[in-house]
Amino acid sequence: xxxxxxxxxxxxxxxxxxxxxxxxxxxxxxxxxxxxxxxxxxxxxxxxxxxxxxxxxxxxxxxxxxxxxxxxxxxxxxxxxxxxxxxxxxxxxxxxxxxxxxxxxxxxxxxx
Amino acid sequence: xxxxxxxxxxxxxxxxxxxxxxxxxxxxxxxxxxxxxxxxxxxxxxxxxxxxxxxxxxxxxxxxxxxxxxxxxxxxxxxxxxxxxxxxxxxxxxxxxxxxxxxxxxxxxx
Numbered sequence: 001x002x003x004x005x006x007x008x009x010x011x012x013x014x015x016x017x018x019x020x021x022x023x024x025x026x027x028x029x030x031x032x033x034x035x036x037x038x039x040x041x042x043x044x045x046x047x048x049x050x051x052x053x054x055x056x057x058x059x060x061x062x063x064x065x066x067x068x069x070x071x072x073x074x075x076x077x078x079x080x081x082x083x084x085x086x087x088x089x090x091x092x093x094x095x096x097x098x099x100x101x102x103x104x105x106x107x108x109x110x111x112x
Numbered sequence: 113x114x115x116x117x118x119x120x121x122x123x124x125x126x127x128x129x130x131x132x133x134x135x136x137x138x139x140x141x142x143x144x145x146x147x148x149x150x151x152x153x154x155x156x157x158x159x160x161x162x163x164x165x166x167x168x169x170x171x172x173x174x175x176x177x178x179x180x181x182x183x184x185x186x187x188x189x190x191x192x193x194x195x196x197x198x199x200x201x202x203x204x205x206x207x208x209x210x211x212x213x214x215x216x217x218x219x220x221x222x
Contacts, residue, residue: 042199042213042215101145
C-alpha cells in the first residue's frame with residue numbers, strides 16, 4: 001500500500017531532551033516536507049526537501065533540523081525541544097512535478 | 113512572503129452548495145491547492161489550479177483567477193461526510209515552499 005508513515009504517533013517529552021520524529025514514504029517521491037499544525041493557524045511548513053541531500057527552510061524552521069540521506073526517509077530532529085514546539089506534526093511527500101501532497105497520519109508531540 | 117485569507121466557518125444543510133473563498137498575497141506563485149481534513153485525520157488533496165479557470169472533480173470544483181489573486185472551492189450536493197476543515201495552499205515559484213490558509217470549518221446539518 002502506497003503510504004507515508006510517521007513514528008512515533010504520540011510523544012510526551014521534557015524540555016531539552018533531544019528527539020527525532022521519523023518519516024518514510026514508499027512511493028519513490030522526490031519531494032518531502034514537514035508541517036506543524038496549531039489551532040487557528042493551519043499548517044505551517046517547517047522544512048522541505050526537493051530531493052536527496054537537498055533541503056530548504058519553510059516558514060518556521062527555528063528549533064528544528066532535518067536531513068535527507070535517502071529518498072524514502074526525511075526525519076525531523078528537535079535538538080532541544082521547548083514547550084512552544086508542542087504541536088501536531090505532519091510529514092508529506094509528492095512527485096517532483098506532482099500536484100498532490102500525500103500526508104502521513106501525524107505525530108502529536110507534547111513538550112513539558 | 114505569502115499570506116492567505118479564507119473564512120473560518122461555513123454552515124449549510126445537506127444537499128446545498130458551499131463556496132469557500134481564498135485570497136492570497138504572494139511574492140511568487142506557482143499554483144493554488146485545496147485540502148480536506150477531518151477531525152483527527154491527515155489532510156487529503158482535493159484539487160489544484162495552476163491556470164485561470166475552473167477545475168471539476170466530481171462534486172468538488174476549484175476556481176482560480178491569478179490576476180485577482182483569488183480562488184474558491186465549490187462543494188456541491190453537500191453530504192454529512194463533507195463536514196471537515198478545508199485549507200487553501202499556495203506555493204512559490206519553486207513549487208517547494210508552501211503556505212496554507214488557517215482553514216475553513218464546514219458544518220453540514222441535516
